[in-house]
Amino acid sequence: MGAVESRLAELGIQIPEVVPPVAAYVPAVIDGDHVYTAGQLPMVSGALPATGKVGDGHGLVPPADAKEYARISALNALAAAKSVLGSLDRVTRIVKVVGFVASDPSFTGQPGVINGASEVLGEIFGDAGVHARSAVGVSVLPLDAPVEVELILAFV
Template sequence: MSFEAKLAELGIELPPVAPPVAAYVPAVVTGSYVYTSGQLPFVAGALPTTGKVGDTAELVSADDAKAFARTAVLNALAAVRAEIGSLDRVTRIVKLVGFVASDPAFTGQPGVINGASELLGEIFGDAGRHARSAVGVAVLPLDSPVELELVVEFA
Protein backbone atom coordinates (compact mmCIF):
# COMPACT_ATOMS: atom_id res chain seq x y z
CA MET A 1 0.00 0.00 0.00
CA SER A 2 1.28 3.47 -0.81
CA PHE A 3 1.88 5.98 1.96
CA GLU A 4 -0.66 8.35 0.41
CA ALA A 5 -3.22 5.51 0.44
CA LYS A 6 -2.33 4.76 4.06
CA LEU A 7 -3.14 8.36 4.99
CA ALA A 8 -6.53 7.97 3.34
CA GLU A 9 -7.12 4.63 5.08
CA LEU A 10 -6.37 6.30 8.42
CA GLY A 11 -8.77 9.12 7.57
CA ILE A 12 -5.98 11.70 7.59
CA GLU A 13 -5.92 14.66 5.26
CA LEU A 14 -2.74 16.69 5.44
CA PRO A 15 -3.31 20.38 6.11
CA PRO A 16 -2.05 23.14 3.85
CA VAL A 17 1.58 24.02 4.54
CA ALA A 18 1.71 26.41 7.47
CA PRO A 19 3.12 29.75 6.35
CA PRO A 20 6.36 30.75 8.08
CA VAL A 21 6.05 33.05 11.09
CA ALA A 22 9.53 34.53 10.52
CA ALA A 23 12.36 34.61 7.93
CA TYR A 24 12.62 30.94 6.85
CA VAL A 25 11.03 28.39 4.52
CA PRO A 26 8.94 25.41 5.71
CA ALA A 27 11.31 22.80 4.22
CA VAL A 28 14.50 22.49 2.19
CA VAL A 29 15.61 19.70 -0.13
CA THR A 30 19.28 18.82 -0.44
CA GLY A 31 20.35 15.69 -2.26
CA SER A 32 17.83 12.99 -1.37
CA TYR A 33 16.79 14.53 1.96
CA VAL A 34 14.11 16.96 3.07
CA TYR A 35 14.76 18.96 6.22
CA THR A 36 11.74 20.67 7.72
CA SER A 37 11.83 23.82 9.74
CA GLY A 38 10.31 23.61 13.19
CA GLN A 39 6.60 22.89 12.82
CA LEU A 40 4.06 23.99 15.39
CA PRO A 41 0.68 22.30 15.94
CA PHE A 42 -1.25 24.85 13.87
CA VAL A 43 -4.86 23.98 13.06
CA ALA A 44 -6.44 26.24 10.43
CA GLY A 45 -3.64 28.77 10.97
CA ALA A 46 -3.89 29.01 14.75
CA LEU A 47 -2.50 27.22 17.78
CA PRO A 48 -5.20 25.24 19.62
CA THR A 49 -3.65 26.26 22.94
CA THR A 50 -0.51 27.81 24.35
CA GLY A 51 1.64 27.35 27.41
CA LYS A 52 3.95 24.95 29.14
CA VAL A 53 3.40 21.23 29.57
CA GLY A 54 3.20 19.79 33.06
CA ASP A 55 1.27 17.91 35.68
CA THR A 56 -0.87 20.65 37.25
CA ALA A 57 -4.25 22.00 36.21
CA GLU A 58 -2.98 25.38 34.99
CA LEU A 59 -0.54 23.71 32.56
CA VAL A 60 -1.08 21.91 29.25
CA SER A 61 -1.55 18.21 30.02
CA ALA A 62 0.88 15.63 28.68
CA ASP A 63 -2.00 13.91 26.85
CA ASP A 64 -3.02 17.15 25.14
CA ALA A 65 0.61 17.87 24.25
CA LYS A 66 0.93 14.36 22.77
CA ALA A 67 -2.04 15.14 20.50
CA PHE A 68 -0.39 18.46 19.56
CA ALA A 69 2.80 16.57 18.62
CA ARG A 70 0.67 14.45 16.28
CA THR A 71 -0.76 17.61 14.71
CA ALA A 72 2.69 19.16 14.36
CA VAL A 73 4.05 16.09 12.55
CA LEU A 74 1.15 16.27 10.10
CA ASN A 75 2.18 19.87 9.41
CA ALA A 76 5.76 18.66 8.88
CA LEU A 77 4.58 15.96 6.47
CA ALA A 78 2.60 18.59 4.55
CA ALA A 79 5.84 20.59 4.15
CA VAL A 80 7.65 17.45 2.97
CA ARG A 81 4.93 16.63 0.45
CA ALA A 82 5.01 20.20 -0.88
CA GLU A 83 8.73 19.78 -1.63
CA ILE A 84 8.73 16.30 -3.19
CA GLY A 85 5.21 16.05 -4.62
CA SER A 86 4.06 12.85 -2.91
CA LEU A 87 4.74 11.01 0.32
CA ASP A 88 5.01 7.86 -1.79
CA ARG A 89 8.55 9.06 -2.63
CA VAL A 90 9.58 8.74 1.04
CA THR A 91 12.06 5.93 1.64
CA ARG A 92 12.77 6.64 5.31
CA ILE A 93 11.92 8.97 8.15
CA VAL A 94 15.50 9.53 9.31
CA LYS A 95 15.17 11.79 12.35
CA LEU A 96 12.52 13.48 14.44
CA VAL A 97 13.51 16.28 16.80
CA GLY A 98 10.78 17.25 19.26
CA PHE A 99 10.77 20.21 21.62
CA VAL A 100 8.36 20.43 24.54
CA ALA A 101 7.81 23.72 26.39
CA SER A 102 8.06 22.23 29.85
CA ASP A 103 7.32 23.18 33.40
CA PRO A 104 10.63 22.73 35.30
CA ALA A 105 9.23 19.69 37.14
CA PHE A 106 7.97 17.95 33.97
CA THR A 107 10.09 15.03 32.69
CA GLY A 108 7.65 13.33 30.31
CA GLN A 109 8.96 14.80 27.06
CA PRO A 110 9.49 11.36 25.42
CA GLY A 111 5.82 10.46 26.00
CA VAL A 112 4.70 13.74 24.45
CA ILE A 113 6.82 13.27 21.33
CA ASN A 114 5.49 9.71 21.02
CA GLY A 115 2.39 11.36 19.57
CA ALA A 116 4.45 12.11 16.46
CA SER A 117 6.58 8.95 16.48
CA GLU A 118 3.61 6.62 16.77
CA LEU A 119 1.81 8.30 13.89
CA LEU A 120 4.91 8.08 11.69
CA GLY A 121 4.98 4.35 12.43
CA GLU A 122 1.30 3.99 11.52
CA ILE A 123 1.77 5.76 8.20
CA PHE A 124 5.19 4.54 7.10
CA GLY A 125 5.64 1.20 8.89
CA ASP A 126 9.31 0.20 9.05
CA ALA A 127 10.25 3.24 6.93
CA GLY A 128 8.83 5.36 9.74
CA ARG A 129 11.24 4.03 12.38
CA HIS A 130 13.54 6.93 13.12
CA ALA A 131 16.24 8.37 15.33
CA ARG A 132 14.79 10.92 17.74
CA SER A 133 15.40 13.59 20.32
CA ALA A 134 12.76 14.76 22.80
CA VAL A 135 13.92 17.95 24.46
CA GLY A 136 12.36 20.03 27.22
CA VAL A 137 12.72 23.78 26.74
CA ALA A 138 11.64 26.88 28.65
CA VAL A 139 9.53 28.41 25.88
CA LEU A 140 8.76 27.91 22.18
CA PRO A 141 7.71 30.34 19.43
CA LEU A 142 4.26 31.85 19.94
CA ASP A 143 4.16 30.07 23.33
CA SER A 144 3.43 26.76 21.57
CA PRO A 145 3.54 23.65 23.78
CA VAL A 146 5.43 21.61 21.14
CA GLU A 147 7.56 22.05 18.04
CA LEU A 148 8.90 19.33 15.70
CA GLU A 149 11.48 18.96 12.95
CA LEU A 150 11.84 16.06 10.51
CA VAL A 151 14.63 14.76 8.32
CA VAL A 152 13.18 12.58 5.55
CA GLU A 153 14.97 10.56 2.87
CA PHE A 154 13.26 10.19 -0.51
CA ALA A 155 13.84 8.72 -3.95
Protein backbone atom coordinates (compact mmCIF):
# COMPACT_ATOMS: atom_id res chain seq x y z
CA MET A 1 0.00 0.00 0.00
CA GLY A 2 1.42 3.40 -1.00
CA ALA A 3 1.59 6.59 1.04
CA VAL A 4 -1.69 8.08 -0.18
CA GLU A 5 -3.59 4.82 0.22
CA SER A 6 -2.14 4.49 3.74
CA ARG A 7 -3.15 8.06 4.56
CA LEU A 8 -6.69 7.43 3.30
CA ALA A 9 -6.93 4.34 5.52
CA GLU A 10 -5.58 6.32 8.48
CA LEU A 11 -8.20 9.03 7.91
CA GLY A 12 -10.98 6.48 7.40
CA ILE A 13 -11.69 7.90 3.95
CA GLN A 14 -12.77 5.62 1.12
CA ILE A 15 -12.50 6.85 -2.45
CA PRO A 16 -15.87 6.07 -4.05
CA GLU A 17 -16.50 4.40 -7.37
CA VAL A 18 -16.30 6.74 -10.35
CA VAL A 19 -19.55 8.59 -10.91
CA PRO A 20 -20.79 7.77 -14.42
CA PRO A 21 -21.01 10.83 -16.68
CA VAL A 22 -24.45 12.41 -17.00
CA ALA A 23 -23.74 13.77 -20.50
CA ALA A 24 -21.21 13.49 -23.37
CA TYR A 25 -17.85 13.62 -21.57
CA VAL A 26 -15.40 11.43 -19.65
CA PRO A 27 -14.69 11.73 -15.90
CA ALA A 28 -10.99 12.57 -16.37
CA VAL A 29 -8.30 12.94 -19.03
CA ILE A 30 -4.52 12.90 -18.96
CA ASP A 31 -2.55 15.53 -20.86
CA GLY A 32 1.20 15.46 -20.39
CA ASP A 33 1.87 15.12 -16.67
CA HIS A 34 -1.51 16.49 -15.56
CA VAL A 35 -4.93 14.98 -14.96
CA TYR A 36 -7.97 17.17 -15.57
CA THR A 37 -11.20 16.00 -14.02
CA ALA A 38 -14.66 16.83 -15.23
CA GLY A 39 -16.77 18.77 -12.77
CA GLN A 40 -17.93 16.34 -10.09
CA LEU A 41 -21.21 16.60 -8.23
CA PRO A 42 -21.67 15.32 -4.67
CA MET A 43 -23.19 12.05 -5.83
CA VAL A 44 -23.49 9.34 -3.16
CA SER A 45 -24.60 5.88 -4.32
CA GLY A 46 -25.88 7.37 -7.58
CA ALA A 47 -27.96 10.18 -6.06
CA LEU A 48 -27.52 13.73 -4.86
CA PRO A 49 -27.87 14.09 -1.07
CA ALA A 50 -29.54 17.50 -1.59
CA THR A 51 -30.58 19.83 -4.37
CA GLY A 52 -31.13 23.54 -4.64
CA LYS A 53 -29.39 26.80 -3.94
CA VAL A 54 -27.00 27.43 -1.07
CA GLY A 55 -27.80 30.19 1.39
CA ASP A 56 -28.94 31.09 4.88
CA GLY A 57 -32.70 31.25 4.37
CA HIS A 58 -35.66 28.88 4.60
CA GLY A 59 -35.71 26.25 1.84
CA LEU A 60 -32.03 26.75 0.99
CA VAL A 61 -29.14 24.31 1.39
CA PRO A 62 -27.28 25.41 4.55
CA PRO A 63 -23.65 26.44 3.93
CA ALA A 64 -22.36 23.83 6.42
CA ASP A 65 -24.13 21.09 4.46
CA ALA A 66 -22.83 22.50 1.17
CA LYS A 67 -19.29 22.42 2.59
CA GLU A 68 -19.72 18.68 3.22
CA TYR A 69 -21.05 18.27 -0.34
CA ALA A 70 -17.93 20.04 -1.67
CA ARG A 71 -15.86 17.48 0.26
CA ILE A 72 -17.83 14.64 -1.33
CA SER A 73 -17.40 16.23 -4.76
CA ALA A 74 -13.62 16.40 -4.24
CA LEU A 75 -13.53 12.71 -3.32
CA ASN A 76 -15.54 11.97 -6.47
CA ALA A 77 -12.97 13.98 -8.45
CA LEU A 78 -10.19 11.89 -6.88
CA ALA A 79 -12.07 8.77 -7.97
CA ALA A 80 -12.12 10.14 -11.53
CA ALA A 81 -8.38 10.85 -11.37
CA LYS A 82 -7.66 7.41 -9.96
CA SER A 83 -9.61 5.83 -12.82
CA VAL A 84 -7.07 7.14 -15.34
CA LEU A 85 -3.96 6.94 -13.14
CA GLY A 86 -4.53 3.53 -11.58
CA SER A 87 -3.34 4.80 -8.18
CA LEU A 88 -3.53 8.09 -6.31
CA ASP A 89 0.04 7.42 -5.17
CA ARG A 90 1.09 8.76 -8.58
CA VAL A 91 -0.24 12.23 -7.68
CA THR A 92 2.58 14.66 -6.89
CA ARG A 93 0.48 17.80 -6.39
CA ILE A 94 -3.05 19.11 -6.42
CA VAL A 95 -2.49 22.04 -8.78
CA LYS A 96 -5.90 23.69 -8.88
CA VAL A 97 -9.39 23.32 -7.52
CA VAL A 98 -12.34 24.98 -9.21
CA GLY A 99 -15.53 25.00 -7.17
CA PHE A 100 -18.97 26.12 -8.21
CA VAL A 101 -21.71 26.89 -5.70
CA ALA A 102 -25.35 27.22 -6.80
CA SER A 103 -26.00 30.35 -4.78
CA ASP A 104 -29.00 32.25 -3.54
CA PRO A 105 -28.52 35.82 -4.85
CA SER A 106 -27.72 37.10 -1.34
CA PHE A 107 -25.16 34.36 -0.55
CA THR A 108 -21.49 35.38 -0.68
CA GLY A 109 -19.87 32.54 1.28
CA GLN A 110 -18.68 30.47 -1.69
CA PRO A 111 -15.05 30.29 -0.43
CA GLY A 112 -16.19 28.76 2.87
CA VAL A 113 -18.24 26.15 1.04
CA ILE A 114 -15.39 25.14 -1.27
CA ASN A 115 -13.12 24.86 1.78
CA GLY A 116 -14.78 21.45 2.16
CA ALA A 117 -12.89 20.32 -0.94
CA SER A 118 -9.65 22.13 -0.11
CA GLU A 119 -9.50 20.84 3.45
CA VAL A 120 -9.95 17.17 2.56
CA LEU A 121 -7.29 17.43 -0.15
CA GLY A 122 -4.92 18.92 2.42
CA GLU A 123 -5.72 16.12 4.88
CA ILE A 124 -4.99 13.48 2.25
CA PHE A 125 -2.00 14.95 0.42
CA GLY A 126 -0.39 17.25 3.03
CA ASP A 127 1.85 19.89 1.44
CA ALA A 128 1.16 18.40 -2.02
CA GLY A 129 -2.51 19.18 -1.43
CA VAL A 130 -1.93 22.95 -1.20
CA HIS A 131 -3.38 24.39 -4.40
CA ALA A 132 -4.58 27.39 -6.35
CA ARG A 133 -8.36 27.73 -6.31
CA SER A 134 -11.45 29.46 -7.65
CA ALA A 135 -14.77 29.47 -5.77
CA VAL A 136 -17.55 30.72 -8.02
CA GLY A 137 -21.20 31.42 -7.30
CA VAL A 138 -23.57 30.37 -10.11
CA SER A 139 -27.32 30.46 -10.59
CA VAL A 140 -27.78 26.74 -11.23
CA LEU A 141 -25.74 23.55 -11.63
CA PRO A 142 -26.49 20.25 -13.40
CA LEU A 143 -29.28 18.20 -11.80
CA ASP A 144 -29.90 21.18 -9.44
CA ALA A 145 -26.81 20.17 -7.44
CA PRO A 146 -25.71 22.65 -4.77
CA VAL A 147 -21.97 22.31 -5.58
CA GLU A 148 -19.59 21.05 -8.25
CA VAL A 149 -15.81 20.58 -8.01
CA GLU A 150 -13.14 19.94 -10.62
CA LEU A 151 -9.44 19.27 -10.11
CA ILE A 152 -6.16 19.62 -11.96
CA LEU A 153 -3.52 17.23 -10.59
CA ALA A 154 0.15 16.73 -11.43
CA PHE A 155 1.48 13.16 -11.45
CA VAL A 156 4.45 10.97 -12.23
